[in-house]
Amino acid sequence: MPDNSTLQIAVVGGGPGGYAAAFLAADLGLKVTLIxxxxxxxxVCLYRGCIPSKALLHAAKLIEESHxxxxxxxEFSDPKIDLVRLRGWKDSVVKxxxxxxxxxxxxxxxxxxxGRASFENSNTLRVSKAGGGEELLSFDRIILATGSRPTVIPxxxxxxxxxxxxxxxxxxxEIPKSLLVVGGGYIGxxxxxxxxxxxxxxxxxxxxxxxxxxxxxxxxxxLHKRLxxxxxxxxxxxxxxxxxxxxxxxxxxxxxxxxxxKERVFDKILVSVGRKPxxxxxxxxxxxxxxxxxxxxxxxxxxxxxxxxxxxxxDVVGEPMLAHKxxxxxxxxxxxIAGHKVAFEPHAIPAVVFTDPEIAWAGLSETGAxxxxxxxxxxxxxxxxxxxxxxxxxxxxxxxxxxxxxxERVLGVGIVGVGAGELIAEGVLAIEMAALAGDLELTIHPHxxxxxxxxxxxEVFFGTSTDVYRPKRG
Ligand SMILES: Cc1cc2nc3c(=O)[nH]c(=O)nc-3n(C[C@H](O)[C@H](O)[C@H](O)COP(=O)(O)OP(=O)(O)OC[C@H]3O[C@@H](n4cnc5c(N)ncnc54)[C@H](O)[C@@H]3O)c2cc1C
Numbered sequence: 001m002p003d004n005s006t007l008q009i010a011v012v013g014g015g016p017g018g019y020a021a022a023f024l025a026a027d028l029g030l031k032v033t034l035i036x037x038x039x040x041x042x043x044v045c046l047y048r049g050c051i052p053s054k055a056l057l058h059a060a061k062l063i064e065e066s067h068x069x070x071x072x073x074x075e076f077s078d079p080k081i082d083l084v085r086l087r088g089w090k091d092s093v094v095k096x097x098x099x100x101x102x103x104x105x106x107x108x109x110x111x112x113x114x115g116r117a118s119f120e121n122s123n124t125l126r127v128s129k130a131g132g133g134e135e136l137l138s139f140d141r142i143i144l145a146t147g148s149r150p151t152v153i154p155x156x157x158x159x160x161x162x163x164x165x166x167x168x169x170x171x172x173x174e175i176p177k178s179l180l181v182v183g184g185g186y187i188g189x190x191x192x193x194x195x196x197x198x199x200x201x202x203x204x205x206x207x208x209x210x211x212x213x214x215x216x217x218x219x220x221x222x223l224h225k226r227l228x229x230x231x232x233x234x235x236x237x238x239x240x241x242x243x244x245x246x247x248x249x250x251x252x253x254x255x256x257x258x259x260x261x262k263e264r265v266f267d268k269i270l271v272s273v274g275r276k277p278x279x280x281x282x283x284x285x286x287x288x289x290x291x292x293x294x295x296x297x298x299x300x301x302x303x304x305x306x307x308x309x310x311x312x313x314x315d316v317v318g319e320p321m322l323a324h325k326x327x328x329x330x331x332x333x334x335x336x337i338a339g340h341k342v343a344f345e346p347h348a349i350p351a352v353v354f355t356d357p358e359i360a361w362a363g364l365s366e367t368g369a370x371x372x373x374x375x376x377x378x379x380x381x382x383x384x385x386x387x388x389x390x391x392x393x394x395x396x397x398x399x400x401x402x403x404x405x406x407x408e409r410v411l412g413v414g415i416v417g418v419g420a421g422e423l424i425a426e427g428v429l430a431i432e433m434a435a436l437a438g439d440l441e442l443t444i445h446p447h448x449x450x451x452x453x454x455x456x457x458x459e460v461f462f463g464t465s466t467d468v469y470r471p472k473r474g
Contacts (some may be wrong), residue, residue, distance in 0.1 A: 004338050005029050010125060010139040012036075012117045012281070015043020016050075017314030017326030018145030019101055024334045026108035033111040033137065035127055040102035041112070042094070044147050044315075045323040048167045051097060053190055055090045056172070057354050060197030064230075064356055071393055081198055087172045113137075119283030122309045126283070141309055141337050144289075144297060145330060146278040148315035156182065156271055160245045163269045166191060176200050176267035178232070180252055182240050184211040186353040188272035189227070193355050195270075196230050203266070205235040205254065212353060216366045218380075219359050219416045222396040226357065235259070243269060277316045301343040303333035311337065325349050348412070348431040352421035357397055360424035363412035363431040364402050377405040379437070379461035383417050385468050386456075387448040394418045399453035401427075401437065403461060408437045419450055426454050437461045 007030050011022045014036030022034040022041075038047060045051060066076040105112045115129040124138045150165040157163075164171075169191045177200065181192040184206030196202045204211070204227070211227075211234065212220050228234060238256035245251075246265065253263040277295045284291075288307030290298045297312040299305055305312050311333040314326030332344040348363035369376045383389035383397035397417020404411055413427025430440060440458035445451045459465035 005031075007031065007141065007337070008139045009033070009141045009143065009334075009337065010035060010117070010137065011143045011145055011330075012125070013043060013145035013147055013278075013314070013316075014038065014041035014101075014112075015145060015147045015314060015326060016045045016323040017147070017330040018043060018143070019105070019330075020327035021143050021145060021313060021330030021334050022110050023104060023108055024331050025337070026110050028334065028338045030334070030338065031111075033113060033139070034105065035113045035115060035117045035125070037114065037116050037130060038098070039114060039130075040098040041105060042098035042101055043145075044149075045326075046094060046098050046101070048170055050323050052090050052094055052170045053166075053187075053194070054354060055093045056086075056170070056194040057190060059086060059089075060194045061356060063197040068393060081175065083172065083175060090170075090172070118281060119286050122287045122307050139309075141311065143303075143330070143333050143337075144281065144305075144310060144312040144316060145314045145326065146281060146316050147326075148275040148277050148321055150272065151274040151276045153182075153271065153273060156240060156243050156269075158243050158245060158250075160243075160250065162245065162250050162267065163243060163271065166270070166272050169195075169270045169272075178203070178249070178266045178268070180205065180240075180250075180264075180266040180269045182269060182271045183273040184208070184213075184234070184236075185272060185274065186212060186351075186355075188270060189223075189353065189355050191270060191272065192231065193227075200267075202231045203233045203235065203264075204231060205238050205240055205252075207237070207239045207256070209237055211236075212359065214367070215351075215353070215359060215361060216400075216414055218366075218398065218400070219361065219414050222357055222398070222416050223353070223355055223359055226396070227355075275315065275321055277318075279316055301345060302336040303329055303344060304336070320349055320351060322349065322351065346432070348428045350424045350428050352424060354421060357394065357417045358420035359414075359416045360420040360427075361412065361414040362424055362428045363410070365412055365414060366400075366402060368412070369402060375405055376411065377403045377408075377461065379403065379457045381453045381457035381460050381465065381468065383450075383453060385465075386450060386453050387467075388450050388452065389417065391448065392418060397450075397453070399423070399457045401440070401454075401457045401461060403437050408461075410435050410437065410440065413454070415453075417450065417453075423450055423454065426451060430454075 019041040025032040115127040117125040181188040181204045237258045241253045241255045249265045289305040296318045313329035315321040350362040353359040380400040384395040402412030410430045437458045445455045
């Protein structure tokens with residue numbers, strides 16, 4: 001292995017891509033500087049993404065479960081919500097985790113610079129420091145991990161505190177009486193679910209024909225059914241044409257073939273229509289880095305840009321824009337710089353929607369197989385036959401395996417149901433280890449758990465599921 005101990009590396013952006021890269025670089029003995037505008041590393045994920053949203057979704061889940069307990073003879077009175085304390089709790093979670101990352105940086109002797117970087121040339125950064133002043137710093141290699149930001153639709157951009165993006169929604173300034181969520185993707189549905197649990201009447205509008213475009217429809221169905229009951233309305237095939245502030249709220253006008261009500265007034269609007277890569281880094285044109293038509297920085301499987309000194313990782317290089325993808329890319333980029341023979345070539349990057357029920361998938365989906373014209377076998381285990389799901393009073397879930405019909409190899413896994421986000425990790429491992437349906441069938445799973453549904457889906461494939469009876473044909 002080459003001696004890299006004198007190699008100077010900069011990581012621009014302290015999100016899950018950037019700090020994972022910086023920490024591994026330090027662990028491998030490289031000299032590393034991490035640059036980010038916040039006081040500690042964390043990025044979007046920790047400050048205004050994954051972590052605060054999951055803290056609030058946990059509170060939401062508790063409220064929803066307290067309602068459901070009525071079915072089991074336990075009645076709680078309606079929750080009293082102390083918004084200041086709830087916000088404080090969410091903020092304390094963020095502070096604890098980002099503070100922890102600050103500590104880990106120090107322990108590893110990562111040089112943390114609080115500021116914003118721009119390029120002077122391929123090896124030199126100008127850092128505008130948070131406390132004022134600038135510094136020119138030179139490096140052998142630079143890893144860009146500048147992440148992404150919410151997409152703004154110009155026609156819906158009005159200057160009103162009633163219109164929020166995901167960051168504003170997570171600030172949780174008040175509990176509005178009514179909320180229009182523009183965009184039926186995972187961020188809108190997660191945050192809509194939080195506000196719904198806190199007592200807001202929520203309407204979701206999605207321009208396509210279904211929620212969570214890209215996910216298999218049978219996985220989305222149980223969530224859609226539940227949200228139809230808890231949300232005021234789910235408006236599909238509908239676009240928001242305009243937003244106008246008036247005394248009592250924001251008047252939204254709708255357009256689309258299925259529109260029944262042309263306009264309605266809402267207390268607040270959450271616009272969550274996707275995210276844009278932060279590739280407009282000042283001075284990037286002084287380097288050889290190339291940016292593609294959708295704004296993503298172009299990289300190889302080794303995360304190399306078109307400039308030999310510069311690597312890029314995370315949201316700024318492409319979909320899926322997820323924290324765990326960013327971290328793995330960050331680690332790969334550092335290993336490549338350290339001279340290891342590696343590439344970012346996962347068979348499966350899991351996606352999780354932390355709604356209630358949760359939806360999770362990894363590897364090949366049915367939709368993906370159809371698009372590729374690839375022959376697959378699908379085995380589905382309905383949670384109505386799962387002892388654990390019934391004890392939780394949540395039988396609406398489903399676990400499915402996407403298999404190669406000839407080799408019986410697990411190509412993809414999809415799960416909808418409570419805890420799907422935790423369960424999917426077994427599917428990811430199965431895909432990465434090239435497991436066969438028979439491996440899942442023969443692996444003894446603990447009873448009674450939802451994890452048994454993975455094993456039983458494999459049994460369904462062989463027509464021998466203990467808990468699902470399928471009469472033999474003929
Ligand atoms: C509401 C919400 C919920 C989410 N939930 C999940 C989830 O549950 N699971 C999941 O996997 N993903 C989730 N995501 C997505 C996840 O946050 C991102 O995929 C992840 O943060 C990307 O990591 P990154 O390292 O690429 O960049 P980021 O986390 O975006 O970090 C980039 C950092 O770079 C800094 N930066 C930008 N330009 C410069 C510059 N010129 N100089 C210095 N610093 C700069 C930024 O300020 C930022 O701190 C969520 C996102 C949102 C908005």
